[in-house]
Amino acid sequence: MLNVLLIPALPLLAAVAILFAASPWLRERASRIAIGAISVSFLLSLVVLLQASGHEGHGPLYEGEMRWLTLGTTDISLGIMVDNLSALMLVIVTLVALLVQVYSLGYMHGDPRFSRYYGFLSLFTFSMLGLVLSDNILQLFIFWELVGLCSYLLIGFWNEKPAPQLAQKKAFLVTKAGDLGFFLGVMAIFALFGSFRFEEILAGPKLALIAPAALTFIALALFFGAMGKSAQFPLHIWLPNAMEGPTPVSALIHAATMVAAGIFLVARMYPLFEAAPYALAVVAIVGTVTLFMAATIALTVFDIKGVLAYSTISQLGYMMLGLGAGSLTAGMFHLMTHAFFKALLFLGAGSVIHAVHTQDLREMGGLRKDMPLTFWTFLIATLALAGIFPLAGFWSKDEILLAAWHHSRPLFFLALAGAFMTALYMFRLVFLCFFGAGKKHGHESPDSMTRPLLVLAVLSAVAGLVATPLFGNWFQVFIHGAHEEPSVWLMLLSTLAAGAGIGVAYLAYFRRAINVAVFTQAIRPLYVLVKNKYYVDEVVDLVFVKGSLLLGRVLAWLDHSLVDGAVNAVASVARLVSKAAALIDTYLIDGAVNFAGWLTRALSRVSGLFDLYVVDGAVNLGAWLTGGFSSLLRATQSGQVQSYVMVVFAGLAAIAVLVLFGGMI
């Protein structure tokens, strides 16, 4: 068990040591630490593969788990499971990772973030190994996401430039869109099976009891996740941009890690897919559409890595077709052979780019003589990819074609056309790059870069033989427990298709007997459509990127104007009411008070006037009258004091009467 645990643990430890190292001593030795760790992991993986190969009986070779959390009374565990499928993947992943890391010694030499690069590579490898070893779908999902993170970090490794920034974000988000499907599938699995463990889902009694519709839903949801990671149409758009990362990273992504994850997911859940034939049919159709579409695009691309990127998409389509057509072996077999020759192609392309400092095929040519090692290994990989006997790709592609033939004729013929195009676009690349007049002078790359090429060339040549009668159909028996008889006429047919592709490429790009410009002019609308990659990027950009951004802006505006506006309106209304209240307060209530005051003053003034004119006037009138009377009386009387007193009394009496009557009223 410990030896299995060490396989992912060593790269993880290397990553942690490199990335979190405060000491420059450790950082300077980053590449040695990483390569040492992955070497040991590779050797341990080989041992595990040998053990698995000799392992008789049912069930996994290794199993072990620990509790991760508890939900209610249900324990959720993380664990490790090694069966034949994961044993095979362990070797592929560690081998390609090892070769890529050795290659990077030369390729990344002198990069200011050299140590960080090796840290990320180790983390990437760890994540993929963890994914492969998972004994449950939740853990697989967790590592799946970590794989996504690592590819994000590595695609955008040179993030001062805008293109890698865009590419890394695109890769993360497009695959994340697929992950929503995966997530949905994981939730549905838990809801129906009450467990995440593969053993209980795939080998338990429940699989037969669950409604086919539910299984189809789960399978399709999971497949949507696989479409994201394994770059199936229309979620393939991130992969061509992903070449913005350092070229060895592309090799790793295209061969052994990232894109292999989706194929592996379907392979891992294969019993569930088999129980959901509709879902399996969808897998086959999506795979075929992808392989055909990507192959046509690859014919029109002039970026050397771009051709390889679309080639990867196309080959992933083949793998999905194989799986969808009902052959687990075919899909996994092509995954393995493709890992070797595609890693070789990318590393070879890296060697070319390293030498001529351009990625444009139109600026290359004649490099065959300058870089013989690169050329010959590249040629082997190209032949393998084109499916030429007896190289690796020949065997694996034929397995897929055979499965497709039994599954559906239309899909088979599309796949056959794809085989023709594969040979065509690959030899177009080879002729443009290595033959013809040299426009730039190259030089062979250092040993650290060419040696991995040699190893991969050998593997690309012979790896296919493990699935031939020569080795007793070891591969088919190992993965599926049985094998199908190969069909000779189909082998001939596919070789014919590949040969035709090479022939056309030879005539068009070497002999120049076919004028490509005239041809493309003749089919101009179609050519423009393909050249623009069927406008999938544009549609996705418009609908999802620009669309959601616009929606966000509109909502932000609404949030500000409407939702917050309502709040502020409430506040404004409250303020308005309070202002009105203040006005009422000022004018009405205080006005009333003031009015009362004013009235009082007015009244007091009136009463003052009254006092002055009426009361006092009365008094004065009294006095005047008195005077008048007195002068009258003076005439009659002789001006006595009594007459004054009488008048005063009369006045008092009048007031008394007034007051009395007022009181009575």
Place this chain on the structure above:
Amino acid sequence: MTLSAMLFLPLAGAFVVAMLKRERDIKFTALAASGATLLLALFAWLRFVPGGLNFEEQYTWIPQIGVSYHLGVDGISLPLVFLTALLGFLVMLYSWKQKERVKEYFLYFLVLEMGMLGVFLALDLFLFFIFWEVSLVPMYFIIGIWGGPRKDYAAIKFFMYTLAGSVALLLGIFIIYFKASPHTLDIPLLVKLSPLAGSLPLAGLVFWLLFVGFAVKVPSFPFHTWLPDAHVEAPTGGSVILAGVLLKMGGYGFIRVVLPILPEASRQWAWAVAILAVISIVYGALVAMAQSDFKKLVAYSSVSHMGYVMLGVSSAMALSSPEMLRSGVTALNGAVLQMFNHGIITGALFFLVGIIYERTHNRDLNKFGGLDQKVPLYAAVMTVVGFAALGLPGLNGFVGEFLVFLGSYGIQPLFTAIGLLGIIIGAAYMLWTLQRMLLGKPRVEYPHLEDMDVRELVVLAVLVAVMFMVGLYPAPILDIINSGTLAILGG
């Protein structure tokens, strides 16, 4: 006594601070008081026995109206208590360089800490409400005094908005009180009495009254617009506490009060809560994407992330049959964990905003760039926190989110599926933020940027460590939460 000590240590600290003159003494006292509180919280965590209430204290207080001083923690409140104590302490540490009106600053934060702890510890609705209001006032002053240019507007908006919620809350509490016989405000007792059982219209009214009170705090769409303003204007420490702890009081209210006391009304209205939750998730994320002010972006992301909490709560509310118990428990576990995680992550994000704002006096994301080269340590921490926020497995954000969705799927699959969109929109705005801040060529406007100093690094290292701990091995915290949710959902 542990809980009372925890509760009144910050207050004692505030009293001492009030009497001190020298700034150094004040800062040291505040740090010591919140540090001691944190130690007590840690002690409570270590001594906690899963299942039921721990460290319970009850004293009669106002027997005439059946009010008692009743404290206790269970699996739901303990993580939030710890979160409060942790962020409280880290804010004091971060604010070491505070220069303006130092005494008041630390005084308010200490009183605030007590208020928040009180909300999570109180087991009597009267006490709960008092602490609820106590936490409101210091935050008002923190925004109003140390805030940005529009601080008056923001502070008043914050205060009035939450106060309006409080009025609804108080009304609801009144109805519960008068329907209970005997009249009581004791939460465990009310759960047993279930005073509104069988009277659905009235229970519905109480439900919505409490809903408004708590939803304003969460904040749930459409009651969220106070949050961006409050965050943008609040000083760093205020934002950290506001997003990190105050919002959780709303979510906690739903789980502690609404769900167990009003189970029937909860079941009846769960769909409405779920719809608002899903709107909050998607809408908050979309609006966040349109922001260029870093603080506003985090504020709207909080609306979205608290939407996950509400989705989990609504699923627990909708729980109607025993077969679904595991889903309900899972969803509620997710909701509580998501509250804890959001506190840690958003706290860290606001610290990071503060750190860079202090150096550049800029929060506009379009005016950053290339920080990865200028301040690599800051960039590394920012990247980790960003990925925690977008729910990367291995970090804490994933676990909470995952459990909310996993549990909710078993109860309301459609809402859950729509809510999933929040994940990808969240990833989009977070990655875009990282890109705009950290990647590309360094800006000429800031030729001399200093990387984080030791004090800032310690603050963030603690938070990042928690992110990794919960993300890699969630069992320790989830076992505690699980015991609480099982008890509430009657498992």
